[in-house]
Amino acid sequence: MKDITISLDDETYRRVHVIATERGTSVSALVTTHLEKLGSGMNESERLRQVERELRQRVGEFRAAGRLGRDELHRRRHT
Numbered sequence: 001m002k003d004i005t006i007s008l009d010d011e012t013y014r015r016v017h018v019i020a021t022e023r024g025t026s027v028s029a030l031v032t033t034h035l036e037k038l039g040s041g042m043n044e045s046e047r048l049r050q051v052e053r054e055l056r057q058r059v060g061e062f063r064a065a066g067r068l069g070r071d072e073l074h075r076r077r078h079t
Contacts, residue, residue: 006031 008016013027020027042050067073 016027016030020030023030
């Protein structure tokens, strides 16, 4: 494992530190995760194509017969 040193302006570091805290992790872990994704060989367009494939699969599982009827959808009662 290699150690690296980076320099950030104070405001950027503060914002990243807040994000890390909200996610229950560290700045170092955020940077590591980002760099691992970057180094995984999947660029942004490949990642988006993967997301699109997953969404299309989910949409393909949709069946109109499983939808609620109009009255049921709007919780209307026949009087």
